[in-house]
Amino acid sequence: MNQILKLIDDFFHNYVLMVALISWAAAQLIKVILVLIETKEVKWERMIGSGGMPSSHSSTVCSVVVALAKCYGVSSPVFAVAFVLAAIVMHDAMGVRLEAGKHARIINVLMKKMKIEDIDQEKDLKELLGHTTRQVLGGGLLGVIIALVIPVF
Template sequence: MNEMNRGIGVALSAITFAQSLKILTHKAQTGKWDWRPLFQTGGMPSSHSAGVSALATYTALKTGKQSIETALAVVFGVIVMYDAQGIRRHTGEIAQLVNDLDEDIELLSGHYPDLFHARRDVELNELLGHQPAEVGGGAVLGIALGLISYYTRMKR
């Protein structure tokens, strides 16, 4: 990989690796193999956190901690990780409440004929964000991959 694209490569590799690990963490939690976590948001580890942490780590090592590139990568990373465990997680919790409310209204409408309710065909996606531990796990994974990428580059 040429030097100019190595930062992009390490970030995308970290995202792919983290998404792949979700298959294993799903198996550990449920005892069942399932490929769907590979294409879903949420879960352990956070691929968003892994990607931005790998990029920030590699950038800091390559350009120095005082560079504008490092500042941009770190600030971008903090925003992404905050969003993943904050806003996106809360959106998922609200989706779960809406889905539960839809079920409750459907149950009530069965007891009260005057109450009309048309149930949605598809429920809202509830797994949108991350718990803080999932964000932390992704960050640790990303930092490790950023370090590996930088130091393997140096040996060539």
């Protein structure tokens, strides 16, 4: 039992992990708020959905990069790996995932116009997958700020 409690305690005292989770949650909550302002409706799906402003993927990976820099320095191999992976995640969000969302939008329109009803597909393809450059930069900035504000514990 003591080992389980120690594991739980270690989990919640992992600075890098906590900064990452807080950054992700903050970005998702901001999405809900922005959609509420725009549509006057609370859409809780935005708490777990991808796409939109700010990018929670970017927020998360940027907060990890900054947290690791604070803990281990920018010359550490751990920071280097996180930095490279963050760049890949952010590039992918603006590239492949954004284009996949555009393709889904076109396919949905075509299927409606051609009155194609796919029995395996109960609803439209998901269109909100990727991010614009502004959304990625917004998420990245959010993650950096959160990691800078939360002190190492």
